[in-house]
Amino acid sequence: MASNANTVNLKTLFAPSNIRQLAAPILLLAMLAMMVLPLPAFALDVFFTFNIAISMMVLLVAMYTKKPLDFSVFPTVLLITTLLRLSLNVASTRVVLLHGHTGPDAAGKVIEAFGHFLVGGNTAVGVVVFVILTVINFVVITKGAGRIAEVGARFTLDAMPGKQMAIDADLNAGLIDDKEAKRRRIEVAQEADFYGAMDGASKFVRGDAVAGILILFINVIGGLIVGVLQHHMELDRATNQYVMLAIGDGLVAQLPSLIISVAAGMVVSRVGDEGDVGGLLINQLFGNVNVSILAAAILGVLGMIPGMPNFIFLTLAAGLAAVAWNTGKKQAAEAEAEAQPLPAQTPGQAPESLDATWNDVTPVDVLGLEVGYRLIPMVDKSQDGELLKRIRGLRKKFAQDIGFLSSPVHIRDNLELKPNAYRITLKGVEIGKGEAYPGQFLAINPGRVGGTLPGTATTDPAFGLPAVWVDNARREQAHALGYTVVDASTVVATHLNHLLMSHAADLLGRQETQALLDHIQRESPKLVEDLVPKVLPLHVLQRVLQYLLEEGINIRDMRTIVESLAEHAPRSQDPVELASRVRISLGRAIVQQLFPGSNEVSVIALEPGLERLLHQALASGGEGGAIEPGLADTLMRETAAAAQRQEEVGLPAVLLVPNSLRWLLARFLRRAVPSLKVIAHSEVPESRSIRVASMVGS
Template structure:
């Protein structure tokens, strides 16, 4: 026993050292070239059947196609192994067939005798039917499915990649999860592409089986009669037995492998249930189908002349199964807790009114209609809470402060599918979703239309369609970005948070940021607050940065810049200008990336001087200019922005620091893609190229 274990361990070490594939190839070549004794053929034929059964069982229990990604290679190896066996058995049949039915081994004799049963014509017909089923039905269908799956999988890759990018941008997944999903998409495309080719191996194997059958029959008759002096009847008896046995012992594993190929390529992509669970959940989930079937079978069972016992028996079985499924579903509904039902029906006496009864307005809130409650309820596999949590985590990491929790509650005044995003008690966004469907968003270029309810993406206003879950793959193949209802709401919340980040940062959040910084830089924080600046001024500066989409992650640099400038001024606008100059490298890099040059738009000196005069004496953050000048400036800048965006370049307006804040506020909503920078914010060493100069005419 110990010796056998050591030998198995030695074989395992050979395979781990990369010797497994060469040994398999040598074995296949040996089977083709070296005559094998009948007992060794029995061993190999039995192993071939076992291998085919194992492959079939693995495909049945695989939860998704990538769980058996090596399947195309296994098909090739198994096919080559079976063809090598056919060559070895054909050699033995033609050389030793005159010695009787067991000349090629007991396995071939047993299969031949069992099927033929003394009637050679019946044996040939049964074998022909088996080959036709394998070649025409299973193999041809599996090959077609593999071809179509490969094409649709490759076509849907851009849509799937865009869906991953959307989830990553919304904070629903991490960078590592995005990389894993991209890798899985690539592997899936490679798998279906390989299966398209591997199915040709299976089809060729079926054709080879027919040809080998004819060679064994014709060659056996000729050799038996011409060389060994057998009568025609003896040659027919011996070589038909051997040929049919050899064909069956090869075609049965081939049929099992073809069935495994058909099962694996017809699996629903992304399904994480094995075949048994899918059949149970989808075929027997609705009792009405079984009930109607029971009724039809019962009606046929009472017709005179029909096999009444068989029909009525199956009618009773189907009816009993329908009642059992219906009963279990009703019991499951009774034990599920209701979100709206009170826990105690006993009326309670009203307590004395106190300050606890006065509710404060939530900083961030989400109100949902009653049909969207299922997205929130985790007992019903609701994913919205996890999605929102992921959004908060991602945005908090990007902006540099902890975003307040989103309080979710139902609102019966809303439409059943409607939701509303609240900021400090005021609605800032709303939309409608379909919990039982998915949203296919048109990113700008698709290759066709998809059936469904047309709508617009509530976050960005893009054209979109609510589609059925089973149409997801088709929509992705057409170029749509497909997301579920929870992701739609979470993405909308993410955009609202980013647009209103300045309002979400208050005194408490700022103090927590300072307390955290104080752990690493205590002198810096103590010197600034409250000795040099009040906390309110620090809050206003940080809010100003967030309002202009500048993260406050580099808090140490921000506080250091404030401490440096605080000895000269306490004005929040002046302090913000100085802080932006200190963060200039990060601000510019967020716009142009790692480029060493920057294309900008500038103002004519006379216009810039005019705007600087208009900013003096005007209310804070505003420009006292005539409406006509503002309109001409807006029109000219819009034209230049469109030109730069058409060239794939970011639009940047470079101005004097004294008017940067006013211009940024003036064009914040009308030209959101225009980045307005001050001269002091441009880092040293960066090359500047002026592409346009805007005048006041």
């Protein structure tokens, strides 16, 4: 049994997935072993070749990486490759000092090739080449990459709060769901961790460059001591042999180090994530035809000067001119393909009738979005307009939060608008407008920013907060100062979402109400059949639901709404009375929406004398009520002041009144105090305790 168990464990251990997991620990153990165990020359050749191959692979991966986080393991790769080079230096130093007197291939063919063939067997040239490579690596590339990583880490950490606020804003606006918000938060945290790790990992590469210089001198001095004193070699022969071995050892280590440093610089210095480095380099460097033509002309003029290498200059000038001609031809073909001429009338085709027809009568769109011509790419399906995706997400979020599916948003261009303007209409009537600038970002001031930004000052169209339109170059600065930064598509989508929520009642038409009933009927057919149209007409149900939506109550709990209507509709068909009964049934949800996570309900109440006056006004005025002008002015003024005090202490503005006064005061105070919610005593569940924070009329 034990033998079978061991066989199973061995099979599990050497499974393909486990072998991949064991590769890194085995490599680390091998590198540590190289520092203490002697290696033959052939093994050194294998490991030096492997080191060069790994460095080339890292450079190629860095070139084809579209954004830094796609190569998030790069800081660990830097540490492992640095440890590998140092281990090889220790192992090769041991072999050079032990067997260097035997010949130039004592430490393997790779070191011999780098020491003899690459520098021509000249020790002075070898030393100069090694010093130049070390200076390039240490002073130029590694120092620059480390500085970029340091600044990137600092700005990324400073911008984290702003990015988190932008994610929360997108989530609250319904532009993204919980999973996408979670993914973006993780990506922001990973980005900060990556730049912080790169800032530290760059010190490994700099330390490796310093170690390379010290190891070269140690190898030279140690080799001379060993060769002259132990092996009794002549000084000239010992100097030539050990110096060449030390140079070959240094070069074979510095070349991979230089390649890894270049890869690190490419990863941390790239801007944008549209494509790999090679594609971006070709497109942006040779994409401008005028630049290529001017460069070709300058090279051509220089090539005609006597004494210059005319053939080389003229050949490069011709090559650049050919690149410019080819690029211009491709751009012209793309522009021609994008142009869509009007279809020509075929011979014999009858001219279009000039008489009016019923086709000329177009219905008014329930929801419309009109854009200026500069905003067309945002809503053009052929150009993968980002705003189209966001609008689809808005309708889905609206249906989930409010409880019914709104009419689709019909988008069209309007040449009468300003180029960057847009207009949102409801049944042909404008309900909102604003301006957006594609390619720029709106930095919104939430009230606690750390400075000002240069740009086009404006106001957030959705919530009226002060904002500034800034270029992409100032996006990170805006994040760092505490601004909430959103792109142009998000600005329009957030504005549209805000208007959808505030006009939900107007979006619930007869057709949407019937569709909502049909949806409920699939789950509870008997419940709907007993109510509509046997007891309650469809238009009355629609009006009841609109009354609820007007006061910010969602209708997701249609089961409770239908059951309450089925209970009270036989006694009354008045939509106001039925809406009041439904509100009582939904009381727990209403209070939960206003006071989430709190068992105490902190409200504004009416002074008893004021209540009596309002009851008298309601009794004398009927359903509409008639409040004396002086009393109405006092009521609005004191209620607004009480609501402001509630909001200043972080509490919702809620007025608690008797059932009979709730409808009258809700309509009366809606325009004067838009943020005020009026609830009735019977809507508060018995499990909640009531605390009167202020009185109106006292």
